[in-house]
Amino acid sequence: xxxxxxxxxxxxxxxxxxxxxxxxxxxxxxxxxxxxxxxxxxxxxxxxxxxxxxxxxxxxxxxxxxxxxxxxxxxxxxxxxxxxxxxxxxxxxxxxxxxxxxxxxxxxxxxxxxxxxxxxxxxxxxxxxxxxxxxxxxxxxxxxxxxxxxxxxxxxxxxxxxxxxxxxxxxxxxxxxxxxxxxxxxxxxxxxxxxxxxxxxxxxxxxxxxxxxxxxxxxxxxxxxxxxxxxxxxxxxxxxxxxxxxxxxxxxxxxxxxxxxxxxxxxxxxxxxxxxxxxxxxxxxxxxxxxxxxxxxxxxxxxxxxxxxxxxxxxxxxxxxxxxxxxxxxxxxxxxxxxxxxxxxxxxxxxxxxxxxxxxxxxxxxxxxxxxxxxxxxxxxxxxxxxxxxxxxxxxxxxxxxxxxxxxxxxxxxxxxxxxxxxxxxxxxxxxxxxxxxxxxxxxxxxxxxxxxxxxxxxxxxxxxxxxxxxxxxxxxxxxxxxxxxxxxxxxxxxxxxxxxxxxxxxxxxxxxxxxxxxxxxxxxx
Numbered sequence: 001x002x003x004x005x006x007x008x009x010x011x012x013x014x015x016x017x018x019x020x021x022x023x024x025x026x027x028x029x030x031x032x033x034x035x036x037x038x039x040x041x042x043x044x045x046x047x048x049x050x051x052x053x054x055x056x057x058x059x060x061x062x063x064x065x066x067x068x069x070x071x072x073x074x075x076x077x078x079x080x081x082x083x084x085x086x087x088x089x090x091x092x093x094x095x096x097x098x099x100x101x102x103x104x105x106x107x108x109x110x111x112x113x114x115x116x117x118x119x120x121x122x123x124x125x126x127x128x129x130x131x132x133x134x135x136x137x138x139x140x141x142x143x144x145x146x147x148x149x150x151x152x153x154x155x156x157x158x159x160x161x162x163x164x165x166x167x168x169x170x171x172x173x174x175x176x177x178x179x180x181x182x183x184x185x186x187x188x189x190x191x192x193x194x195x196x197x198x199x200x201x202x203x204x205x206x207x208x209x210x211x212x213x214x215x216x217x218x219x220x221x222x223x224x225x226x227x228x229x230x231x232x233x234x235x236x237x238x239x240x241x242x243x244x245x246x247x248x249x250x251x252x253x254x255x256x257x258x259x260x261x262x263x264x265x266x267x268x269x270x271x272x273x274x275x276x277x278x279x280x281x282x283x284x285x286x287x288x289x290x291x292x293x294x295x296x297x298x299x300x301x302x303x304x305x306x307x308x309x310x311x312x313x314x315x316x317x318x319x320x321x322x323x324x325x326x327x328x329x330x331x332x333x334x335x336x337x338x339x340x341x342x343x344x345x346x347x348x349x350x351x352x353x354x355x356x357x358x359x360x361x362x363x364x365x366x367x368x369x370x371x372x373x374x375x376x377x378x379x380x381x382x383x384x385x386x387x388x389x390x391x392x393x394x395x396x397x398x399x400x401x402x403x404x405x406x407x408x409x410x411x412x413x414x415x416x417x418x419x420x421x422x423x424x425x426x427x428x429x430x431x432x433x434x435x436x437x438x439x440x441x442x443x444x445x446x447x448x449x450x451x452x453x454x455x456x457x458x459x460x461x462x463x464x465x466x467x468x469x470x471x472x473x474x475x476x477x478x479x480x481x482x483x484x485x486x487x488x489x490x491x492x493x494x495x496x497x498x499x500x501x502x503x504x505x506x507x508x509x510x511x512x513x514x515x516x517x518x519x520x521x522x523x524x525x526x
Contacts (some may be wrong), residue, residue: 021294037523040229042253048202049186051125051171052133056426056516059170064209064226064520065108066173066193067217069099069118070164074522077333077430078469079168082217083194087164087276094161094465097154106214107176108198115146116144120177122154128185134171136443137428140362142503157301165429169207196221196521205230209409211522214359222507222524224440230398233374242272248525249508250500251336251518255378262500277512280329281495282435283376283424285369287488289449293367296420298359300487303420304343305352306394307387309492316383321493325436326480329494331514333469334432334476339485339491340508349394367391370421372409379424383492413447430514432476435462439489440479450488 003177047053050062064070065256069087070079081087083105105113120287122144129135142157156163179192189202196219197209210225229247231238242250243265254262259274266272285303287294294300309323322330325340343351356365371384383473384401391397404412412418423446429433438445440455459479485491497512507522 001301010204011286035223035525036225036227037223037520038229038247039251039459039523040231040238040247040253041251042231042233042238043234044230045207045228046132046234047185048189048191048199049180050134050170050175051128051180052130052185053170054134054136055131059516060228060518061191061199061207062173062193063151063195063517064116064197065191065199066170066175067105067113067175067195067215068168068170069101070172070174070343070450071167071217071218072168072430072517073514074510074519075292077514079164079429080148080218082168083118083404085176085423089161094159094467097156097163097416099152099154101150101152102216103150104216105194108181108212108214108217109176109179109192109194109213109303111176111192112313113174113176113179114149115152116149116151117177119144119146120180120182121174124175124180124182125171127183130151130185134169134428137166137169137171139442142173149258150499159461161463161465161467161469162429162433165431165434169429171428195219197226205232205432219519219521221521223490223520226520226523235378241456242502243270245502248502248505249523251511254498254500271503273503273505275499275501275508275512277497277499277509278331278514279495279497279512280332280427280435280514280516281420281424281428281497282324282493283330283492284326284327285490285492286421286423286446286448287420287450288361288416288419289488290416293365296359297360297487298355298357299365299367300490302352302356302365302396303391304490305348305355306391306396306488307343307490307492308347308390310345311390312383312386313347316379316386317493320498321495324491324494327434327439327483327489327491328476328480329435332427332432332435334473336477336480337359338477338480342484344480346349347394349396349437350398352394364396364398364403367397367420368418369399370392370409370412370418371401371403372406372422373403375406375409376422376424384422402430416447416449426516427514430468430516432472433460436479437464437478441481448488450486452482455482 043057045057046055047058067083069084071082084099085283087099101432140156140158140160142155145153175191192198196215198212200208211221238253241247261488289295325337328335369384371381381403388399392401463475466472499508505525510522511518
């Protein structure tokens with residue numbers, strides 16, 4: 001997901017193996033009475049208009065209030081019909097994609113949803129082209145046509161087999177053409193969609209959702225509504241709220257220490273559970289290929305030989321992440337372990353020294369690692385300090401860390417001022433393309449001046465055109481191997497997802513998977 005708007009990584013405790021209770025995650029809502037659910041999170045929802053929001057907080061709202069033609073069922077990485085009855089590419093290619101709508105679709109205000117609304121939604125998003133919106137995801141979309149009220153035809157200018165996954169994300173949200181301006185964003189904090197929930201109110205500190213009686217789709221709400229409480233980065237406040245049972249679920253925003261404190265306070269009472277789920281959220285060190293130091297292959301390879309991921313996970317993140325050895329995370333089809341295979345799991349001073357020697361470097365390498373204090377989590381500065389310590393302990397580097405506010409950080413990266421810096425990524429959709437195309441294709445979002453013609457001119461176009469996603473493993477494997485050899489980025493870790501849940505709350509595990517969809521409708525309590 002757009003790196004500028006990425007949800008900050010706020011790690012929780014994973015090393016609670018003996019304390020991770022599953023009462024809230026295995027009952028499938030049995031005994032639920034349809035009560036409302038209160039969810040607290042330290043992050044904000046930056047937009048209620050799908051033409052603008054491209055941050056995970058906003059997509060949490062979109063995925064529940066708006067309907068897309070397709071959606072990701074719980075635990076799935078392949079999109080399935082939702083507002084659509086069926087969708088398919090025409091013929092053997094991937095340039096014409098046709099969807100037929102379900103019967104009886106309505107928006108939460110009772111207006112009928114037809115193909116006109118689908119076309120309006122995509123045309124509007126692309127026309128507005130908000131810099132903080134999802135239009136950037138659709139460079140291949142040439143036009144949308146509507147042969148009749150139930151049929152939508154997407155014409156692509158380039159073969160793109162990932163198009164179904166893109167429209168299944170928050171970027172594919174369908175809005176009511178009667179309620180939205182075709183040329184401008186909605187700014188009243190209201191939303192009209194056809195999803196399983198409707199937005200009753202949206203304010204600075206909370207958003208209230210009720211079940212949409214007009215919804216026609218695959219979700220089956222197990223509660224009467226959901227209230228989101230926003231803690232605006234106040235981790236202590238969120239911790240106190242869950243300890244005092246003021247919220248049913250604390251989703252995002254609790255540090256490892258906070259979780260440990262909650263576990264200790266709750267010991268023996270059984271009032272709070274910790275639920276662990278999978279995640280495709282990743283973090284990388286990024287190298288500016290034009291930098292006089294980081295631009296040298298031997299320097300980048302030496303850092304790859306010295307990085308001790310296990311120590312970082314243990315000492316900084318307390319087991320709340322897993323070491324990442326490729327740009328495509330585990331759990332996503334096409335993943336391999338290219339960096340493990342090339343550089344190993346254990347640091348090697350000898351191999352790092354050899355890489356520097358081959359580069360013609362004999363003295364210590366002076367290097368600054370650039371960080372930003374909170375955008376990618378409160379432990380980011382600590383992590384970069386630890387990496388600098390690992391490099392310096394080898395005797396081969398003299399590394400330090402500089403941390404700057406996020407706004408300045410982004411400007412300086414775009415200007416090419418940093419040689420090594422940190423970036424995180426939350427996927428838009430669970431396909432290997434979303435971990436490769438944005439990083440190495442045209443308009444590289446990392447701003448690291450890396451270009452490899454084999455990747456951009458051959459591998460990415462070939463994988464994008466392949467309808468059988470399993471058949472792309474070979475090409476994605478080759479791409480990952482090239483990246484491991486060139487080292488324009490160095491994968492560090494892959495996150496896990498956690499939620500702290502009051503006893504008697506169910507279904508949270510269905511909200512914590514690689515699709516990044518937090519499904520209100522799966523939540524229940526008795």
